[in-house]
Amino acid sequence: MVDFKKSNAEVTTVTRDLRNLDTETGNLYESVAIIAKRANQISAELKEELTGKLNEFASHTDNLEEVFENREQIEISKFYERLPKPVNIAIQEFTEGKVYHRNPNKEQE
Secondary structure (H helix, E strand, O other): OOOHHHOOOOOOOOOOOHHHOOOOOOOHHHHHHHHHHHHHHHHHHHHHHHHHHHHOOOOOOOOOOOOOOOHHHHHHHHHHHHOOOHHHHHHHHHHOOOOOOOOHHHHHO
8 A cells, every 4th residue: 555645746736738648658538547547546545544543533422412522533634634635646656657557458459
């Protein structure tokens, strides 16, 4: 599992040159599809990790009137909000050549 907390991906929106995205595959749409699938994987991993950490603080009471504010829980949530978005991480990994991908249709030819 990749440590997304140490990623050097952009935290904010960045204008990208589309000509740089198709250098590895030769097809812009194929590159975008690969990046989208990787972003979905990253998003799922981050969500699973965040849910696991927040479940440690979950109270198992049935009383809906009591709402507890936990400072540690808020800090964990803020930390994950400050991380780069999954798409930015996926683009960074793809441009650095860290994403493994293959196209079965091209392999048959």
